Amino acid sequence: MKNFKGFIIFVIVLALTWLLLTGSLGKDELLIGGLSLVLVAILFFGYSDLYRALKITPKIILFYPLYLLVFLKELIVANFDVASRVVRPSLPINPGIVAVKTSLKDPLSKLILANSITLTPGTLTVDVKDDTLFIHWIDVKGKDVEEATKEISRKFERILKEIVK
Amino acid sequence: MVVVGKILVLIGSIFLFLGSLGIFRMPDVYNRLQAGTKATTLGALSLILGVGFMNGSFLVKSIVLIIFIVLTNPISSSTIARASHKAGIPLVKESVVDVCKDNVRKEEA
Numbered sequence: 512m513k514n515f516k517g518f519i520i521f522v523i524v525l526a527l528t529w530l531l532l533t534g535s536l537g538k539d540e541l542l543i544g545g546l547s548l549v550l551v552a553i554l555f556f557g558y559s560d561l562y563r564a565l566k567i568t569p570k571i572i573l574f575y576p577l578y579l580l581v582f583l584k585e586l587i588v589a590n591f592d593v594a595s596r597v598v599r600p601s602l603p604i605n606p607g608i609v610a611v612k613t614s615l616k617d618p619l620s621k622l623i624l625a626n627s628i629t630l631t632p633g634t635l636t637v638d639v640k641d642d643t644l645f646i647h648w649i650d651v652k653g654k655d656v657e658e659a660t661k662e663i664s665r666k667f668e669r670i671l672k673e674i675v676k
Numbered sequence: 677m678v679v680v681g682k683i684l685v686l687i688g689s690i691f692l693f694l695g696s697l698g699i700f701r702m703p704d705v706y707n708r709l710q711a712g713t714k715a716t717t718l719g720a721l722s723l724i725l726g727v728g729f730m731n732g733s734f735l736v737k738s739i740v741l742i743i744f745i746v747l748t749n750p751i752s753s754s755t756i757a758r759a760s761h762k763a764g765i766p767l768v769k770e771s772v773v774d775v776c777k778d779n780v781r782k783e784e785a
Contacts, residue, residue: 531740534733590691590718593711597698606707606767629750630717635710636750637757647706647757 522552574673581670585631592633596649607651608637611644611660613668620671627667681729688723691715704767705760713753720745 529544530536596603611628615621625636625644633649644664698711721742728738 528740531736534736586714586718589714593698593714594691594694597694597701597711597715602701602703604702604707606704608706608761608767625754626747626750629713629754630746633710635706635713635757636754637706637761647710649707649710 518552518556521555522548525551574670578667578670581666582627582630585627585666589631589633593649603650605650606648608645608647609651611646611664613642613644613660613664615668615671616642624664624667624671628664677729677732681726681731684722684726684729686726688719688721688726691719691722695719705765706757706767709753709757713749717745717749720749 525548526544529548533540533544613621613624615624621639621644625639628634628644628646629636635647635649636644637647638645692715695711695715698715699708702708702711724738724741724745728735
């Protein structure tokens with residue numbers, strides 16, 4: 512089985528979701544959870560390939576929380592940024608769509624990066640094509656690829672490289 | 677705990693309100709999505725967490741809900757933005773640059 516690792520992570524994610532949602536270790540809940548887990552795992556076996564990109568090394572214990580922290584900080588900054596633009600009567604926007612190059616190869620890594628970009632200050636992923644992300648930027652600070660990459664994705668990519676392929 | 681929860685719910689509703697105001701004030705689809713996505717993510721996040729704090733038995737469930745919202749919200753707005761761009765909805769005329777459009781034209785030529 513070539514994507515055994517992805518499948519294991521998939522099952523762990525499913526089991527954790529179920530346990531957190533039911534919040535109990537009763538016999539009935541575990542039985543139903545186990546049955547639905549088997550069913551879902553069989554039905555979506557093909558998609559479990561996606562999780563293969565996650566790295567499992569001792570380092571991730573440090574970098575997962577770090578990524579979460581960076582992400583939360585950016586999310587809160589993003590909100591104040593957009594909120595302040597919205598409330599100002601002059602509506603200070605300078606929008607445009609820029610391209611950003613990423614060195615991440617795997618679909619899951621690109622998904623995480625694109626989602627993180629969408630949730631951070633003034634940027635919204637419009638499209639992903641191979642290694643280029645097209646991003647709508649509410650306040651364009653640099654029109655060319657290098658500048659945009661530096662401003663938008665560098666801070667995430669640095670940490671993401673440690674947790675995914 | 678209850679007080680913290682109430683404050684979080686208040687913050688959440690303020691951000692949700694600002695988000696709706698943004699959707700109302702912004703000039704084009706993409707800018708509206710910007711306001712919509714970010715404000716509603718943090719707004720809903722803070723609101724749900726607030727409910728979790730106010731009623732301890734909901735706390736774990738509210739964290740699961742938050743994870744789902746954080747995972748799905750950006751995907752949906754990305755998809756809307758992509759679909760709008762493919763459908764040829766133009767950017768507002770103040771826009772400074774549209775790399776994506778240039779790319780499409782090059783491919784067609």
